[in-house]
Amino acid sequence: MSDINFAFLDEYAKREIRRSIIKAICIPGYQVPYSSREMPMGRGFGTGGLQLTLALIGIDDTLKVIDQGSDDSVNAVNLRKFIEMTCPGINTTTCLQEATLIQSRHRIPERPLRADQILVLQVPYPDALVIVEPSEDKRKIMHGEADYSRLLVKLYEDIVKFDEITISHRYPTRINGHYIIDPSPIPRYDVPRLNNSEALILFGAGREKKIYAVPPHCPAEPLAFDDVPFRIEDFTDSNGERRACRLCGSKTSFLDEFIDEHGVRIYQCSDSDYCEQQQELAHE
Amino acid sequence: MIRKPLLRVENLSKTFFLHEQNKVIPSSSQVNLSVYSGRLTALIGPTGAGKSSVLKSIFRTYLPSSGRLLYETTAGATLDLALASEHHILELRRQEIGFVTQFLHTLPRQKTLDVVAMPLYQQGIDRTEGRTRAAELLTELNIPERLWEVPPATFSGGEKQRVNLARGLIASPRLLLLDEPTASLDASTTDRVVALIQRKKAHGTGMLAIFHHADLVQRLADDVVELAVPAANT
Amino acid sequence: MNKILEVKGLSQVYGPGCTLCFTSTGPEFETNICPHCGSIVALHDLSFDLYKGEILGIMGESGSGKSTAVKCLYFDQMPYSGSAIFYDESEQQPLFKLNPAQRRSLRNHRFGMVYQNPNLGLNFDISAGGNIAERLLMSQVMNYREIRERARELLARTEVLTERMDELPKNFSGGMQQRVQIAKALATQPPLLFLDEVTTGLDLSVQAKILDLILEIQAELDTAMIVVTHDLGVIRLLAGRTLVMKYGRVIESGLTDQILEDPQHAYTQQLVASAL
Numbered sequence: 001m002s003d004i005n006f007a008f009l010d011e012y013a014k015r016e017i018r019r020s021i022i023k024a025i026c027i028p029g030y031q032v033p034y035s036s037r038e039m040p041m042g043r044g045f046g047t048g049g050l051q052l053t054l055a056l057i058g059i060d061d062t063l064k065v066i067d068q069g070s071d072d073s074v075n076a077v078n079l080r081k082f083i084e085m086t087c088p089g090i091n092t093t094t095c096l097q098e099a100t101l102i103q104s105r106h107r108i109p110e111r112p113l114r115a116d117q118i119l120v121l122q123v124p125y126p127d128a129l130v131i132v133e134p135s136e137d138k139r140k141i142m143h144g145e146a147d148y149s150r151l152l153v154k155l156y157e158d159i160v161k162f163d164e165i166t167i168s169h170r171y172p173t174r175i176n177g178h179y180i181i182d183p184s185p186i187p188r189y190d191v192p193r194l195n196n197s198e199a200l201i202l203f204g205a206g207r208e209k210k211i212y213a214v215p216p217h218c219p220a221e222p223l224a225f226d227d228v229p230f231r232i233e234d235f236t237d238s239n240g241e242r243r244a245c246r247l248c249g250s251k252t253s254f255l256d257e258f259i260d261e262h263g264v265r266i267y268q269c270s271d272s273d274y275c276e277q278q279q280e281l282a283h284e
Numbered sequence: 285m286i287r288k289p290l291l292r293v294e295n296l297s298k299t300f301f302l303h304e305q306n307k308v309i310p311s312s313s314q315v316n317l318s319v320y321s322g323r324l325t326a327l328i329g330p331t332g333a334g335k336s337s338v339l340k341s342i343f344r345t346y347l348p349s350s351g352r353l354l355y356e357t358t359a360g361a362t363l364d365l366a367l368a369s370e371h372h373i374l375e376l377r378r379q380e381i382g383f384v385t386q387f388l389h390t391l392p393r394q395k396t397l398d399v400v401a402m403p404l405y406q407q408g409i410d411r412t413e414g415r416t417r418a419a420e421l422l423t424e425l426n427i428p429e430r431l432w433e434v435p436p437a438t439f440s441g442g443e444k445q446r447v448n449l450a451r452g453l454i455a456s457p458r459l460l461l462l463d464e465p466t467a468s469l470d471a472s473t474t475d476r477v478v479a480l481i482q483r484k485k486a487h488g489t490g491m492l493a494i495f496h497h498a499d500l501v502q503r504l505a506d507d508v509v510e511l512a513v514p515a516a517n518t
Numbered sequence: 519m520n521k522i523l524e525v526k527g528l529s530q531v532y533g534p535g536c537t538l539c540f541t542s543t544g545p546e547f548e549t550n551i552c553p554h555c556g557s558i559v560a561l562h563d564l565s566f567d568l569y570k571g572e573i574l575g576i577m578g579e580s581g582s583g584k585s586t587a588v589k590c591l592y593f594d595q596m597p598y599s600g601s602a603i604f605y606d607e608s609e610q611q612p613l614f615k616l617n618p619a620q621r622r623s624l625r626n627h628r629f630g631m632v633y634q635n636p637n638l639g640l641n642f643d644i645s646a647g648g649n650i651a652e653r654l655l656m657s658q659v660m661n662y663r664e665i666r667e668r669a670r671e672l673l674a675r676t677e678v679l680t681e682r683m684d685e686l687p688k689n690f691s692g693g694m695q696q697r698v699q700i701a702k703a704l705a706t707q708p709p710l711l712f713l714d715e716v717t718t719g720l721d722l723s724v725q726a727k728i729l730d731l732i733l734e735i736q737a738e739l740d741t742a743m744i745v746v747t748h749d750l751g752v753i754r755l756l757a758g759r760t761l762v763m764k765y766g767r768v769i770e771s772g773l774t775d776q777i778l779e780d781p782q783h784a785y786t787q788q789l790v791a792s793a794l
Contacts (some may be wrong), residue, residue: 145619149655153644156651160660160684225662299533304785306789344773346780370759370773371569391733450584512793 007054013037017211019053021202024213029179031126031145036209046079046105047206049122053083053103056118063092069107069254069270070178073149077104094273106169109189110253110274113199115216121184123205126212128172148172148180152223159228171230172223174213180223183214189232189254192248194220237269245269248278288320290459291342292488296351297514298337302471311337313514315351317458317492317508324481324491326505328498334493341366342492343383344355344373355459357424360434383413383461388444396422396447397432403455421450422481426473442468453480460484462493466500471474478503519532521605522710522742523568523591528600530586531765533557535598545764546685550581560586561766564600570709571740575774577747577789583766584746590710591744592616592631593621604628604710626656630703630741632714637696639702640687646673647683653705672701674777676731693724697731706737711743729755750793753777762786 005011020034026088029269037045057063063083067076072096080092093099096109105122113119129139132150142148158165169185173194184203194201194214194235201214214220222230235255236245242251245268253274255267267273298311312334319325321370327335340346342353344366353365358380365373376384382403390399398405398423401414422432425446431439436447445468452460462481481504485491495501501508531539536555543552543559550558553573558758561583568574574651576584590597592614600612606628616624627633633639640649649667659665670680676697687695696716712733717725729752736743743754753760753774760777762785770783781787 097551141618145622147622147656147763149652150641153648153652156655157648157660158663160645162645226660226664228662300780301782301785340779345775347772347776347782371567371572373773374572374758389754391730393730460552 003085006087007057007063009037009054009214011052014055017051018210021213024211025215028218029175029181029212031210034211036206037259042055043184043207044124045075046122048204048228049103050079051206051210051215052120052202052204053101057087057090059089061100062093062098064093064102066107067105070272071270075105092174106125106185107270108186108193110271113197119199119201121201121203123203124185126203126205126208126210127183128180137224143179147177152179155223165224165228174221174223178217181212187233187254191222245266249283250278253273287320289319290356291316291319292354292356295351296338296341296353297349298334298346299349300343311374312516315419317509317510319490319492320489321486322488323506324485324493325507326501326508327492327494327509328501329511330487330513330515334514335511336463339383339463339492339494343461371494375444380458382452382455383459384465387465388436388448392437393434396436399436399447399448400454404450404452407455407491417454418450421454423478425450432473445469446473453484456487457489460489460491462491464494464496467496520570522565522570524603526565528561528564528587528590528602528603529598530590531559531598537568543765544767545769550765559766562769566761568742568744570742571612573743573745573757575745575747575753576763577753577760578763579748581765582763584763585714586746588746592629592712593625616667626660627707628707628710630708630711632699632703632716634718636687636699639699640695642686642688644679645684646687648700649698650705652698653702657706659680671707676701693720696720696728707739709742711741713743714746716722732756750778750790
């Protein structure tokens, strides 16, 4: 492995990505096109997020990689191994508080992030307008002029049909009062964490070749109407009780729902690190 | 004391040129007349003398071929209507110059009350007042109340003519042009129209009218101008 | 009387254009096509003023340039040359000198357009109410109930059954689609409305109702309108003044009743005489 550069990408690639990151931070929510490299894994497996991580990571960083909240899922494990292999000497962890750089697919960790941490999210489709306008040229103009009326009409039609906005993940969110982003397939539950975050949150789309950012302390408002406000997922059961995680008992975390070996519907924390820490606290 | 006329027509001529047939058709020739506020000038003469043509030329439905149409504006200045801009003419039609023709052009669904009140709406008067005044006029002209909320499209000729008259008389134009206003009316309704016209005169409206009956000329005209059929040109 | 629009020397040429285009086309040559370079002179030297609350008719047959004029003013196309000033309250907007964002803002907030083909004016993938909502959302109205109420009001005003407001326009008759277009165009209460052959192709009874509606709305809102049509009946009913166009040029203009009863130009006389 001595003939490849630290963090796999050559320095020119890293520089180009960092410049794109700086531009993205300067224009919150704006999709910066960048020259997305071919990585030794297929598109759709997080190559965008990976390139961001590789461009930023240094020898003194501590990396955490999660997928749907779990450090153990196959994709998270593969990515972590690849980064460990190409960045000899870095630390990795499953504990959020120890991490300086967190790469994630589809979830933002339960615990609040700190100003010295950076969160990298993997993005399949960077453009919130793609559902209403197929032409990228036209979408660029719409973004430039903050013309999101067609997206808003979609929300209107949802409310007409279903009495509420039915978007569950990839909820369009307005950053810093102008650009509306697709915040990647994080659940609605996580969207409020984008607002006024302590940490920098970066978004990388490898296949679509775009980088965008929600800088720290930036307003992030999910799209809604004055009288039909944004709602996060509701974990109350039929008795009106908020469900708890079956492992740690938390009533404030985002819960995964699945059927156990007895055919019973059970709920547990999606964020596995958070759940473990809660369980440890309970044992003390 | 000679009063300044509200309208003085000087040497008005109207000739039509039909391009396709390559024909020149004279319509009226060298007409001179005056109209005074509070007085009615009647135009008489045989068919083909161009009486309607004079009225239409004043109203700008026809473009005069030559001559002057000197109108005294509210500000006291003299304006040649033949040279006035289209916008100015539209404004005058809205506020000052009325024309009661023989044809009633209305929107298919407009109710009679609104048809009659339209000139008032155009002057900014609200619907309630407009309709009240329209109702008064229609009553005077014997249009029964059951017809007021109905569009006039299905009315008889006489009824249409009375609606037309009501519309022409409801506002108080300074100059009113009348083209055979009582042509399809019976004697008693004609009397009512005569009364209305006399009231308008008393209010200061100056009128230029064509009557189909000499009797009306006698009853209403303060001045009479006779037109001759213009000499035909080839 | 306040002026709302002042158009000067508006011209439109499709194709490379050459120095002889304007002098070799027009009614005297009976063509729009330049014999030297093959360009189409769709419009040449159109000038007119429009006043607040006034309805101007532009009448002509196919190829007269009447639709082209309106498409330029509504920014569907940029003209070859000419200027247009829109008098917006206290400001003067030189239409063809504005940047795309300014043009879009005028289109969305100050102008309305009703096309002959509802496909151009309506989004067929969203409901009738959604079409109107779109326009309201462009003007920053962000209250769902308010949007719904306003859409309902507008559809009721244009006599579209409000029970159908959540249906897609493709299920409506032609006349109803036009009415939804009108409702949509009026959503932002624009001071200037363009109507391009809006009743052409509709049944006569439907035509009458729509023309009626247009006039009622005009009286209520004092909207200035430019009505493009080839139909003399529509012109007679709607327009106070009319321009008659042929092969891209204005050949006659005047008060509508004068154009119809005392046409001066040979072509106008022909048109008027040909009316059924």
